[in-house]
Amino acid sequence: MEKATYFEKVPVNTPGGGYDVCVGRNTLEVTLPPLLASLMPNSVAVISHPGLLELYGERLRFLIEASFAGNVRTLFYSFPDGEEHKDLETLKEAYGALLRFGITRYDVLLAFGGGVVGDLAGFVAATYMRGLRYLQVPTTLMAMVDSSIGGKVGIDLPEGKNLVGAFYQPEAVLVDVDYLATLPAREMRSGLAEVAKYGFLYDEGILVEMERWQDGLPDEDYDFVPLVMACARQKASVVSEDERDLSGRRARLNYGHTFGHALEAATGYRALRHGEAVALGMIMAARMAELFWSFATGFTERHLRILLPLLKEVRLPRGLTADDVMEYMERDKKKRGELSLILLMRWQAPVLVNSPPLDLVRRAVDEVLKEVCSR
């Protein structure tokens, strides 16, 4: 059956610019030509990965160039997959490619890929000739529901992730859920952890939906549009209120992330995908909430029910202990001045807790590690 073409819009309104997140099927086919016609570039620079361009490059070229009867040129710049390539070296290479092609400040950049592509390409857009207009076209679930919305762009330094970057909003975020058809199952599960995050923080409907699934994944012919829309709506609302992560509202989106970052670091960024680390981190945050508040019960159990299936392919390194994780939590604390955690008080009621008692934090980490490793 041919998939229907349709999309819905979620508006994002920030001081840095207002734009729409368009979520649907065949979204680019209907939105890209009029959007480019309004932006009037001489060239469009697509930044992506080689594998994605193999699958979708020619279609993209057709959509871009046909919009202008062939009067617009398309540059494809791609770099290898993997967080380790989101660095100054790739950035330099990307600048060079744009320059050689003759991209000017009146042209448009298109970020086509997952979070790594969106972050790096967005930072190129923010800084090349003091700023190009750009479009986010996320191809992974993680990027669709989270990283492509809100204008956080940047690269890593050898010393750590996302240490260099900017807040730079795109002209639009174009989400075509059909790209998910080619996403590996592990990548899909990793993205679903971020989806669950919106459920725990804001939207009970998402949790109810996910609890229906077998084995952490929906049926093969599942329509992702409503789920992605529900997440995009939450992200758009948060970003519209707190673009620059100042009021604490945007910081709530880091639910599970303080634990998650420590887990990623403690496992050398190899054993866990970002979403998997966040899933584990949210289970730890749930357990921590139960330990911290006398009235809290059932958090860990439900987190495990929803998140454990998403960790199916994870093999934690033997011998990983709570102490290892706590060591990286301490480093984080040193960097930020104090440790703070997002904890649920009730479902969909997150609060920021500063300087939580470290013995409880350690116990939460320890219990969850043992629980997860025993399954």
Place this chain on the structure above:
Amino acid sequence: MEKATYFEKVPVNTPGGGYDVCVGRNTLEVTLPPLLASLMPNSVAVISHPGLLELYGERLRFLIEASFAGNVRTLFYSFPDGEEHKDLETLKEAYGALLRFGITRYDVLLAFGGGVVGDLAGFVAATYMRGLRYLQVPTTLMAMVDSSIGGKVGIDLPEGKNLVGAFYQPEAVLVDVDYLATLPAREMRSGLAEVAKYGFLYDEGILVEMERWQDGLPDEDYDFVPLVMACARQKASVVSEDERDLSGRRARLNYGHTFGHALEAATGYRALRHGEAVALGMIMAARMAELFWSFATGFTERHLRILLPLLKEVRLPRGLTADDVMEYMERDKKKRGELSLILLMRWQAPVLVNSPPLDLVRRAVDEVLKEVCSR
């Protein structure tokens, strides 16, 4: 005689932020402590050149740390003088220095130096951890009247100048004209070319003032505050109306620059300082205006009277021809799509002329090169 402490403020209002340019003597002594007290950093990162830190480093440290009774730490990062160091390598090194010192997004950066320091340090501020608050403290005349105001920050690529950057406004620009006392005469003359630019474009008073001077320089005990204020006022007004260089108003500040950039490139960025290239460029623009408009007379003569003394120390390479310069103008044209020049119609009445007749442009370049070389 002890110099009096006083300063005046010029407000800059942009969508990217409102702030003051404070121009005076001992400006930092009176403005820095309260400003830092309101910004509340844990650390201040000073980015500068080694020579400047030798002269002013300890005084800066005192002003910064005394403001907080020693509870704020000061990082000094310096890199060698010269446009060739405004590059990705220095940027990377600066990021590393800030990281090792533990600078966080709540800290403050202070750019202390000329245009090169302001551009690079401002770009570090724009991008380190997605943006630090920063102060511009210009120490050259060029930076005081032009580059420190308006938030244009960035670095060079091997392929060209200012190809990577951002619009990122400081919290304040603090100008102490006493720094000019240690400025070499050639650097001073180069800055005065930019001062003259404001005269030609906006302020007859500046031209009248400069015409009084002997040999292109004012007396030794000259009070620079009114002159720097007059320029800062113009720059602040332009930037407030056209922060991102979109309406064409900010583009007028490039008077003489299209010629100037071609001259800099044609002489391999060695024979001319930026201000000197702009001075020559403005003379060419003046001659071009006379050739282009039948009613224009006297432009070249007055430009020569004011600007020629500023070119005293310039030795143009033997054999530099109008054709060499035109070749680089053509490259510029290719890059931007078309050649455009800012030309005066009357004194203080600049207009943007698109696609000017190239034979006239060539003639203007040729005549001015011959005129200047013959003196």
